[in-house]
Amino acid sequence: MSFPKSPSALSRSIAAAAFLITTLVGCGSSDDSPSAQTRITLTGSSTVAPLASEIARRFEERHPDVRVEVQTGGSSRGIADARSGAATLGMISRDLAPDEQDLTAFTIARDGIGLIIHADNPVEELSRSQIASIFRGEISNWSEVGGREAEITVVNKAEGRATLEVFKQYFELTSPEIRADVVIGHNEQGVKTVAGNPNALGYVSIGVAESDIQQGIPIRLLRIDGMEANIETVADGSFPISRPLNLVAHGTVDGPAAELVEFSLSEEVHDLIEAQRFVPSRR
Template sequence: MRQQFLTLLALSLSVGWGLSACNQNSANLESNKLTLTGSSTVAPLASEIAKKFEAEHPGVRIDVQTGGSSRGLADATQGLADIGMISRALKDSETEQFQSYAIAQDGIGIILESSNPVQSLSNQQVVDIYQGKINNWQEVGGEDAPITVVNKAEGRSTLELFLKYFQLTNSQIQADVIIGDNQQGIKTVSGNQNAIGYVSIGAAERDISAGVPLKLLSVGGVEASTETLQDGSFPLSRPLTLVTKETPSGLTKEFIEFAQSENVHDLVEAQNFVPISPQKLVQVP
């Protein structure tokens, strides 16, 4: 009887050690993977940073997915992503739920198709266009043509910041087209001489440089450009931010520190964003 007991105990310990080793191996495998989800503005930059990080850390795999800032926050909360990406700062109501780390500075610019003769709009004219009070370009110095108003979908940080700056609510906007990410907005406006929209300045500048028929209008009388973002004069700016549910550790911490380092400033600038100055960085503890 005693011998049977000892045999069963030995088998039990053996299975336990086997499962423990299995679990440890799984944990080690998982530690070499990171998933980032969220803002379509942050995603192209995060993807480039991820490629550089992977090149310096053989065996590490980083998956970057879009879906909007709201998805980034939701996935970080539910554990579906190691890191959420949002194209804004955290709201006061969110600061106790998340840790946030800015990796670049961007702005939101008003865009028109490049052949549209309108060169500038006042803030009030933008508000009136989006509320449907001005619905023909002739009323703001353009041609006699109806204005196609392009608005962002709910859950996009670009929408939230646009509404906040122009003191609008989404229910006030009379939109003809609802778009999701920056590329949808750029494609819609660049393909319609009578359209107006708003997107990331960095995204717009990249496409303009590539020959896309698009132009950025000034906001509040300040030119929308990387330069005015750099000197702090552009009024509609925002940080591009990585967020986590808990204080980052392990590979997550290592990646965020890399994304905030000078090693990636060339990637930030290549995306027409502005690196965060060291004095303004909130670093991982």
């Protein structure tokens, strides 16, 4: 009943598989030797990751002996990996929480969220409570907030978008109470929806809105409680609906990692930050 000892194609392939697996698993431990390169690992927020990858690419060009690995997984993972040492630096797209003060945050950029209306809409400004009421469906006509006699088309973001979280947090809204007429995914879609509807009210990343306004798309950023929404006010932190994009470190950062942090904070990456539709942070 048993297989004979003589090698057959079958047993050979099984042996080969076993060999392959043991070799593959075995070489993991001896991985440190092949290159003398320094490796910096960044993990965390998927919002920061594309920007961090671009910064890393430019950093590697100038430091050929350094490899920067960017991995995603969300802000919480960035915090956890920075603490455990699994990552040299964490990436988070929010402020450090009170129980995370053991970490140091370096704000490389900010992402501001502005309310947009069609360029033909005469409304210049809304208050925080007016906006919350509109999104709750308590105010449904522009005439109630000093505009024309027209129904407001409320444009909301799809569930799971970070922009939605920041928006809800600032206006103290919960998802079930938001009465949206249109639900959109990414920023461009929001801009297109509002540009095509003179009575729409939506919110998008301010960087995206400004670059689209410059290209002549008929939208306008609303003032909120007297506060102008533009790249300037986001950059100096005075615009309230914004979030910082941070690199976080546990303990002191030194060597190439410190150079990478310094590089990320420098003007040399401002074009990269703007290309990702974020706003460079002013220190």
